[in-house]
Amino acid sequence: MNVKIQLLKEMINESKKIVFFGGAGVSTESGIKDFRSADGIYMMDYKYPPESVLSHSFYVQHTAEFYDFYREYLCFPDAKPNMAHFKLAELEQSGKLKAVITQNVDGLHQLAGSKTVYELHGSALRNYCVKCGKSHDFDFVYKSNGIPKCECGGTVKPDVVLYEESLNDEVVSGAIKAIKKADMLIVAGTSLTVYPAAGFIRYFKGKNLVLINKDATAMDENFGLVIHGKVGEVLREAV
Numbered sequence: 001m002n003v004k005i006q007l008l009k010e011m012i013n014e015s016k017k018i019v020f021f022g023g024a025g026v027s028t029e030s031g032i033k034d035f036r037s038a039d040g041i042y043m044m045d046y047k048y049p050p051e052s053v054l055s056h057s058f059y060v061q062h063t064a065e066f067y068d069f070y071r072e073y074l075c076f077p078d079a080k081p082n083m084a085h086f087k088l089a090e091l092e093q094s095g096k097l098k099a100v101i102t103q104n105v106d107g108l109h110q111l112a113g114s115k116t117v118y119e120l121h122g123s124a125l126r127n128y129c130v131k132c133g134k135s136h137d138f139d140f141v142y143k144s145n146g147i148p149k150c151e152c153g154g155t156v157k158p159d160v161v162l163y164e165e166s167l168n169d170e171v172v173s174g175a176i177k178a179i180k181k182a183d184m185l186i187v188a189g190t191s192l193t194v195y196p197a198a199g200f201i202r203y204f205k206g207k208n209l210v211l212i213n214k215d216a217t218a219m220d221e222n223f224g225l226v227i228h229g230k231v232g233e234v235l236r237e238a239v
């Protein structure tokens with residue numbers, strides 16, 4: 001076994017309050033594209049800069065086009081959890097892992113069995129009518145055409161945090177509390193470029209701070225252990 005993975009394994013063995021903080025790279029092994037890799041969503045040629053489509057102002061100004069993009073690139077009806085999701089659920093069940101904090105909206109951690117999941121950017125599985133507040137499921141939005149409309153006539157909006165929108169206070173405080181209490185923080189599959197999420201890492205005061213990421217990030221030097229690799233493959237070996 002690779003020396004770094006062996007070290008990760010030892011850290012996991014000695015830790016009692018592990019928190020995992022992940023991003024889009026956690027789901028690429030489930031066939032979901034991330035945003036900023038060479039083949040990521042933000043790198044593709046699209047009629048609008050893809051990053052701008054996921055903003056509140058674009059949603060307001062070009063609502064129908066937002067939904068076209070959203071259904072095509074942010075909805076994954078057939079995606080299944082991968083080894084990263086399953087190993088984290090296993091670690092939680094064994095009592096070692098206290099929380100998963102994710103920037104993903106695909107619900108795959110819960111599908112793998114994780115219970116304490118802080119979804120910083122919301123979930124595509126929850127959708128609400130902006131007029132009457134009625135909740136609608138994933139299929140309601142995914143299978144509708146154009147702008148999804150509630151029976152009351154209001155637009156049904158995914159519970160996904162767009163640029164210019166704020167994060168849910170309860171989710172943020174739960175995530176920060178978990179990080180503050182952790183003795184090990186595993187950060188994985190994230191470019192650590194989107195705030196406030198990326199800044200939460202500074203609340204960690206525990207011993208073992210680990211980064212597992214395919215590519216280098218601007219924050220690599222802040223971590224005690226950096227493994228450049230695929231998170232599913234790394235966790236398969238280490239857990």
Ligand code: OAD
Pocket residue numbers: 022023024025026028029034035036037040054103104121160161162163188189190191192193194212213214215216217229230231232
């Ligand atoms: P990014 O696309 O910015 O970064 C994903 C990172 O994961 C990259 O650094 C990849 O190198 C790495 N990666 C890809 N596959 C991997 C794998 N199998 N194992 C390990 N690492 C892998 O995604 P995020 O950091 O999650 O917001 O982006 C943050 C936010 O930006 C997203 O939540 C999204 C986006 O705008 C919203 O949609 C609200």
